[in-house]
Amino acid sequence: MDKPEVEFPEGPPPSTLQITDLVVGDGPEAQHGGTVDVHYVGVEFDTGEQFDSxxxxxxxxxxxxDALIPGWQEGIPGMKVGGRRRLVVPPELAYGAAGTGNRLSGKTLIFVIDLLGV
Structure with a gap:
């Protein structure tokens, strides 16, 4: 798969984690507490600015x-290898409230994740 174009949901940022399968994989499933091999791109919901890829x-x-932000801990399990998933992650499941020291704190983030292996 090639690097994804990130599509933005309509309306204001959601207050809960939004999980959308863009491609459903057919390989082994990611499990809570497991290790994942991923390709991903992350953008800010408000500006569309890419902050990581x-x-x-x-x-x-x-x-x-277990070492990732809560939005990934909740949003990746159940995904199958070969799949592509979009996560829209509110601040409390990302880097916390504004002012906590991370430049992404207080921001809703969008990730598109390709699961390559578990």
Whole structure:
């Protein structure tokens, strides 16, 4: 798969985690507490500005799910290898309320994630 174009939902930022399967995979399923190998792009909901992308680095990223933001911990399990999923993550499931020291705190974030392996 190529780097995705991020499509924005209509209306104001959601107050809960929004999970949308863009492509349903047919491989093994990501599990709570497992490790995932992903390609992803992250953009700010309000500005559309990209803040991170494994595609730009030219290599996928491997993470234990427990080490990731809560929106990923909740939004990736159940996804199957070969799939592409969009997560719209409110601040409390991302980097917390504004003023907590991270430049992304207080922001709703959109991620498009390709699950390459578990």
């Amino acid at each position: 494994s595609w730009e680095r030219g290599q996928s990223a491997r993470f234990p799910l």
